[in-house]
Amino acid sequence: MSLYHPTVARLTYRGLLGRRRAAILFALPALLLVISAAIRFLTGADDETATNVLGGFALATMVPLIGVIAGTGAIGPEIDDGSVVYLLAKPVKRPTIILTKLVVAVGVSVLFSAVPTLMAGFLLNGNSQQIAVAYAVAAAIASVAYSAIFLFLGTVTRHAVVAGLVYALVWETLFGNLIAGARTLSVRQWALALAQKIGGEGAITSDVGLPLAVTLLVGVTVAATYCAGRKLRSLTLAGEE
Template identity: 55%
Template sequence: MNPTVARLTLRGLLGRRRGALLLVVPALLLLVSALASGSSGDGHDLTVKILGQLGLGTLVPILGLVVGTGVIATEIDDGSIVYLLAKPLPRWEIVTTKLFVAIGTTWVFAAVPTMLAGLMLYGTKDGVTLGYTVAALVAGAAYSAIFLLLGVVTRHAVVVGLGYALVWESLVGNFVAGARTLSVQQWARSVAETVAGDTAIGADVSFGVAVPLLLVVTVAATVLAAVRLAGLTLAGED
């Protein structure tokens, strides 16, 4: 990890309009949770619904999209990436540094609000809050890698990523049984179920399948992004 690249990436990420966007969805989750915490009824089911659908299903992928594309796609679009690529730095180091920044930022703006929302809604009972917090952490890392890769391979990363997050993760991954095996959200739910216990949170993908897939997707996306970035450098030198 390169500290200079990390500092510049974080400054660029939080200094643009993305900095404000990062606060909108977490604030919505916390507002909904605060209003729902005083309602009567089954607190467990309400917590699972809010943290599962609004938190893990909406907050985490949207923030992963904003942050994952924001750490590199903007620099590629405006051409400023050439100044970074001109430095004597391995391309994999640039990618991994930007990924670390993306993951850390996503954790701060997604996993932390998820934990706070869970505590407001249900406290620490049944391990539900802990389960969804851990799920937000692992999903945030995977989404960051996926969307960083999109930021390198296409100039329409935000549009493509938004389509993926809304269509595949939110619709297909939730309502088409066969597609759930290929959904980051469902893999994260499996982790949440394991942490909280089988009776607290339901998941359609086994833990033994979910964890390897999360690791493979995160690592593969990172490697592909580094290879693609190296290709861009060679093309520029030609």
């Protein structure tokens, strides 16, 4: 069974990169790069400043927001307007539809989050202590998990964007910074564990150990993708009834 369908991918890309979503997708990385360039010009290269910007804005805010746009946008609008019925009527396996949409969402998320994060890191401190590379890898890994989570949300609620924003801004950014116990269940902290491994000693810290972080990243991504597939299958059965 093929796990990737080019036609589904093309339609998903077209939907994700429509005028409204594309404006947001370009605006967030552009803001990060403008902020990074301004900070470098005003204060010069500094490792601590680079860590604060990349960890506080890029990984904590920009990456999950782009994940919300890409993940929910990969399937949510089709469910909302009913056009998913036409997609499900095609002779395409349901797991193929979900996996194809996940691949597209991940690709868009990585392009608009990990790449700008890497560029911002070089602007801020020239990749001193591998900080730019570390945060870029963390952004890419987090993008995979976020895409799966928000793709799943897109299949279970018409308010997926709102739910995604609440998760990204309230849980990840607010609770994840203020409540120690919440950090263990934070995609950001899991990704930071990988960044900590790559970055220079003491440059980046995470509240989650690397083995646990990898396990949770893989587990959440697989579980969310599986549940999205199950939900899509139930939508097919309902349509047939």
